[in-house]
Amino acid sequence: MGRAGRRSLLAVGLLLAAVSLAGLAAAETNATVPAENATVTAGSASAADPTGTRVALPGDAGQTDSGESILLTQEIRLTPDRPGQIDVQYRLLAPDRVSDVRMRVPPDARNVRTTRFTRVEGSVYEWPGQTSTASLTVTVPANRTSETVGPESTDGRLRFVDVGDWALVRRPRVATPGYTYQGDNPGVTVRNVTAGEGVIGQGLVYMGPHKTVERSAHGQRFRLVVPAAATLAEDRERILDSVTDASDRLRVGDRDGQVLMIAAPAGVAWGQLGLQTGPRDFYVRADEPVDTPSNTWVHEYVHTRQDFETTDGTEWFYEATAEYYAGQLTLESDRIDYAAFRDYLDRATREQFASVRLREPGTWTSNAGNYFTGALVVGELDRRVRLATDSEATFQAVFRQMNRHPEPVTHSDFLGFVRSAGGDGIVDPARRYTETTDRPETWSARTYRDAFGQLPPLFRYTLPDRESEDIRVTGETIVFDVTVANDGGAAGTYDLAVTVDGANVASRSGRLEADASTTETVEYTFDEAGSHTFSTGEESRTFRVREPATPAVADLSADRQQLRPGEEVTVTATVENPADRPGERTLTIRRDDTELTTEEVRLTPGSSTEVSATVTLDSPGTHRFSADDRTVSVTVFEGETTDAGTGASTGGTATPGGGDGTGSEVGIGAAGPGFGPLAALAGVLLLALSRRFERVE
Known part of the structure; x- marks a missing residue:
């Protein structure tokens, strides 16, 4: 080959190189670019509210256990130098997106002390929220008196008391704050603590030195708190024996998971022998025995099992059932004899109760007829x-x-419930004894044995064993088996009612022989986040329900990145859920900003899945597929293609040094964008020059 020919070939080679680089430049130009509009995520402002600012009014905040919530700590403090009153401090810790926190102090509060709070009007104080913490401290009266009349009454009047070095008081109500927030409502997490030694229940607070003994029985945990200032008339174990035995024998539902019992020091002018407050807390004077038909420990425990609201016509039922079962359950546990129980009930026949009509509270409020006649x-x-x-x-x-x-x-x-339990024949006596002044007589020992001698059916409803963590997400359905067992001495019909937060969600009934058991299956779907308590009436279980996690697209890939018109490509999104709770989301794979496929994805904690879509591409050019912020590009060529992964041609045979007249391509590597008309022109030039070179030589 001559020098001129070599120069010409060099020029053609440079031209081909330029064509190749042009193709690479074209591919880079079509690479993924960021989307112009970012996705709105949880906690950001909505379109309707571009600032993202919202207001939670007092009482709207709810309670949550999120690490992003407002933490409100209510600390209750003794004031030894000022008996009869206590201090309550409200400490707040808020995330940055919360501001303008407002709190209302109790109406009887005085001596208000603030840190970063400012009084704005009346009893309302505001904290701008520019710092992470703030506090309010108030002094409130502790001593409360009682006007109660009944067998639980004593010569004193105190219901709650602070003597300086110890106090037994009603738990102060939490003043739920109002606030301004951005994003999702953070909610409020409330903690109740005492400064120094103390015990806090849902209704009662004891502050001062004490000892606590606990026992778990029949799905309940009992805490008996004995203050250092109290001297018990009974051994602690005997008190727990009496109450837990009543827990087993009383199958009426509303069995709380925890019960707080406080032995109130007797050296105070209490207005009653015992008092139940809140759903599951009560105190009893420490000098009260258990071997008596007026067993105050059982009486107050029965109150914790009452989960109904009454009207004037049924208000008597509260104390009547507590008084009756205090004696009857103590009799069944062999702590008293029948004569003591009969004499106990016979009090209702005294002249002072002759005018009592139970459905009319005005006839018994002054003489405790609801206790005596009611029992x-x-x-x-x-x-x-x-x-x-x-x-x-x-x-x-x-x-x-x-x-x-x-x-x-x-x-x-009430009359309808009596009919349901015992038939039509019981309704008339029930009406007569509650609507008139007629009184039944007490019974002889033989009459009592005829009715009470055989142990009735005693149904036990057991939830499945607790999982490591009872955490669920909204939209999740749980399925569980409730075991129903008849522990009594006779066959009977059970009536299972499963409630969630007090609302009935499932009912099952059936007949069981004595010592037999069966299983009932219940399903429930969680609709709202928060804490939700399942109960059979005998056992309860609290589930923490959170919003589902949002699985993320970890990868997006295509099984081919180059193809000819009319060929298919499969695009696959790998979706992962690294969270500690189930996740769900709607996943959309798009092609050139057009929806290709949409699927609902649900994943267990720590799992992953794949979502794929197959599509036929007809239009030449580069097509961009996306899922969230992940993208992948696929190119469609008008001519033949090569495999992008290996560089091997996908059409014809590569022949080094030139063509063979059968459509073979020059073996210069994989074709790409820009190898259309320019590549053809380069080929023509190369062929023409090669023939010229042959003539020159």
């Missing part, structure tokens, strides 16, 4: 129900239906 009437109805059903039912069935009733119980409702 005798409940006992008589219990006896009649047992006889009418051959001991397959007791008055506890009425009690249980009261607890399940979603509305305040009327007198008519």
Whole structure:
């Protein structure tokens, strides 16, 4: 080859190189670019509210356990130099996106001290939230008096007291704050603590030195708190024996997971022998025994099992059932004899109760007829129900239906529950003994044995064993088996009611022989985040429900990146859920900003899945596929293609040194964008020059 020919070939080679680089430049130009509009994520402002600022009014905040919530700590403090009053401090810790926190101090609060709070009007104080913490401290009265009349009454009047070095008081109500926030409502997490030694329940607070003994039985955990200033009349274990035995025998539902019992020091002018407050807290004077038909420890415990609202016509039921079962359950546990129990009920026949009509509170508020007359009437109805059903039912069935009733119980409702438990024949006596001044007589020992001698059915409803963490997400459905067992001495019909936060969500019934058991399956779907408590009435379980996690697209790939018109490509998104809870989301794969496929993805914690879409591409050019912020590009060529992964041609045979006249391509590597008309022109030039070179030589 001559020098000129070599120069010409060099020029053609440079031209081909330029064509190749042009193709590479074209591919780079079509690479992924960021989307112009970022995705709105949880916590950002909505389109309707571009600032993202919202306001939570007091009471709207709710309670949450999120690390992003407002933490409100209510600390209760003794004031030894000022008996009769206590200090309450409210400490707040808020995330940066919360501002303008407002709190209202209690109406009886005085001596308000603030840190970063400013009074804005009346009893309302505001904290701008520019710092992470703030506090309010107030002094409130601790001593409260009682006007209660009844067998639980004493010569004193105090219901709650602070003596300086110890205090037994009602737990102060938490003043839920209002606030301004950005993004999602953070909610409020409330903590209650004491400064120094103390115990806090849902309704009671004891502050001062003490000892605590605990026992778990029948799905409940009992805490008996004995202040250092108290001297018990009974051994602690005997008190727990008495109350836990009542827990087992009383099958009326509303069995709380925890019960707080405080032995109140007797050297105070208490207005009652015991007091139950809050759903599961009570105190009893420390000098009260358990071997008596007026067992105050059991009386107050029975109150914790009452989960109904009454009307005037049924208000008597509260103290009547507590008084009756205090004696009847103590008798069944062999702590008293029948003569003591009969004399206890016989008090209702005294002249002072002759005008009592139970459905009319005005006839008994001044003489405690709801305790005395009420207990005798409940006992008589219990006896009649047992006889009418051959001991397959007791008055506890009425009690249980009261607890399940979603509305305040009327007198008519009560009579209906009596009919349901014992039949039509019991309704007339129930009406007569509650609407008139007629009184039943107490029974002989033989009459009592005829009705109460056989152990009735005692149904136990057991939830499955607790999982390591009862954490669920909204939209998740749980399926669980409830074991129903008849621990009693006779066959009977069980009536299982499963509630969530007090609302009935499932009912099951059936008949079981004595010592038999069965299983009932229940399903429930969580609709709202927060803490939700399942209960069978005998056992309860609290689930923490959170919003589902949002799985992320970890990778997006295509099985081919180069193809000819009319060929298919499969694009696959790998979706992962690294969170500690189930996740769900709607995933969309797009092609050139057009929706290609949309699927609902649900993943367990720590799992992953793949979502794929297959599409036929007809239009030449580069097509961009996306899922979230992940993208992948696929190119469609008008001519033949090569495999992008290996560089091998996908059409014809590469022949070094030139063509063979059969459509073979020059073996210069994979074709790419820009190898259309320019590549053809280069080929023509190369062919023409090669022929010229042949003539020159």
